[in-house]
Amino acid sequence: MRQASRVLLAFSVALSVAIAGAGCTSQRGGSSGGAAAGASATHLTGPPVTLGFVTIENSTLGSYPEPRRAAQAAVNYANAALGGVGGRPLRLATCATDGSPESSQNCANRLVAEKPIAVVGGVDFGTQAAMPIYEAAHIPYVTGSPQLSGELDSKNAFALSGGSVAELLGLTDYLTATRHIRSAHALYVDLPGLLTAAIKGSQNVLRKKGVTDVRLITEKSDAADFAPALTQAAAGNPDAIIVVFQAAACARIVQAAAALNIRSDIYFVGACATPAVPRAAGGRTDHLYFASSYLPVGSSGGDADTVAYRKAVPEADRTSASQGAFSAVLDLRVLLAKTPQPTSDGLLTALRATHDQPNVMAHPYTCDNKQIDIFPAICNTGIRLLRWKDNSFSDVTGTWQDGRQLITLIN
Known part of the structure; x- marks a missing residue:
């Protein structure tokens, strides 16, 4: 199995670089609660619950701003229609990398200084260099579109889809x-x-x-x-x-x-x-x-979250990475809303305890480090054929x- 692990690791890295750098449970996706789940944004009170967000932008290696825009759209939707996080507003603190390990480390330090409950990953080629910083701060790194080994093998990372x-x-x-x-x-x-x-x-x-x-x-x-x-x-x-x-x-x-x-x-x-x-x-x-890794958005239909995604995210931005960002933010909101005083440590415990947890526009997830043994961060391996x-x-x-x-x- 050790040789299989090496081959699969090489395979996943090759596949992910190709895709990103060179450029049984329910058959439905989960729901974040629907439009009736909470108060309007004008009634949100208390200090904001901060999520960090990192993705590569305006780099010679590539630019992926659409996951950031989708994550912000999810925050706006959560605050306007879902009651934020237990009546508190949700806030997104963002940082753009240039694809290098040094810039990913810099973003990690900047985001940790914002004291986020979690950091959501878009597309970032230097994630592996940043993971020790998030681990030391006990801040979970959560992604809906894992790309490279840093997002796949850290026990502080949670990939709510299995990605490539x-x-x-x-x-x-x-x-x-x-x-x-x-x-x-x-x-x-x-x-x-x-x-x-x-x-x-x-x-x-x-x-x-x-x-x-x-x-x-x-x-x-x-x-x-x-x-x-x-x-x-x-x-x-x-x-x-x-x-x-x-x-x-x-x-x-x-x-x-x-x-x-x-x-x-x-x-x-x-x-x-x-x-x-x-x-x-x-x-x-x-x-x-x-x-x-995600259900089709289609031109009509779907649950409230799918409708919100279709309404807020322009067609040109509808990629697996933007669906993953939108989904991950809303999935975290659900877990955080169950805790009176949400903290990073509490969220880590909640993520590790998930079992067939409803997943927005995706297969339910279970973060037990056992979905794919050699990649403990992967919480979900279900895909759809479109x-x-x-x-x-x-x-x-x-x-x-x-x-x-x-x-x-x-x-």
Whole structure:
């Protein structure tokens, strides 16, 4: 199992950098209480309950402001419609990193000085360097879109979705157990070293699940033309083409797939489940599928929290990271509202005691450090399969997929 741990760790890091840097319980998501749960913002009294928030912005490595905007939208919604935290206003203290370990440490120190009950993570490549600061301050780090190992293996961190790791495991389980595929070709971002370990792990899982034709094709994230790589991936008309890239590249990939008239089903991880990607296909979306840690927002319907998200977050900002930020803030509000005098230590205890806790727009979570043993921070491994239909994402199966048991097949 030690070798499996090393391979899966390399796999998760490679996958997360590819997505972020190169650019059985209820089948419904949870609810934060609905609009009738509390007083209006004008009736909130007492000192504010502060949450910290960190994400990378305006950096050469990338810029992800949409999770911050979604987190602020959740705070506004909580204060206006949900009674804040037990009648006290909720407040967001934010800090932007440049993706370096030093800037993440600087943000951690700045946020700790704000005395937050918890810090919510958006997308930050230097999280691992910041975690010791949060741990020393006994401040829980909570994220709805975990990216790198610092967010996955710290016992002071709580990932309320499994992020890319859970999405790929769940997708593999769906393809092998439900679709019973026999051929799978994967198009991955080119990350030498880490990607080699990742490929070996993913090949082993697919082959042990009966997939006899497994081919892996790499390409640069900023490739001038994805057509040659896609032509290789589509050779032989495989049952599934699995794409692991960031959203900007995914949009170009679906454009190329449409131009090449590729007929194989193409499956993307959740980072690409943003409206811009299927829209880039020019109407050829019948064979595009997305593994997402969150329920589809859709153009209408959903519970009060989903409606609030759709109303407050512009379509261009609707990514897995922004859904994760919105969800995490509201999930924390629920736990904090149960405590007369909320504290960081009290919240740590409450998080560790959760069991099938309702999760806004996501599968219920259990933070027992046992969902995926080698990544104790992960509290939830459920994903949904989505497709683009009638100008919005819709659910494919109506059930949660969970592939965490496949970890035993990594070696």
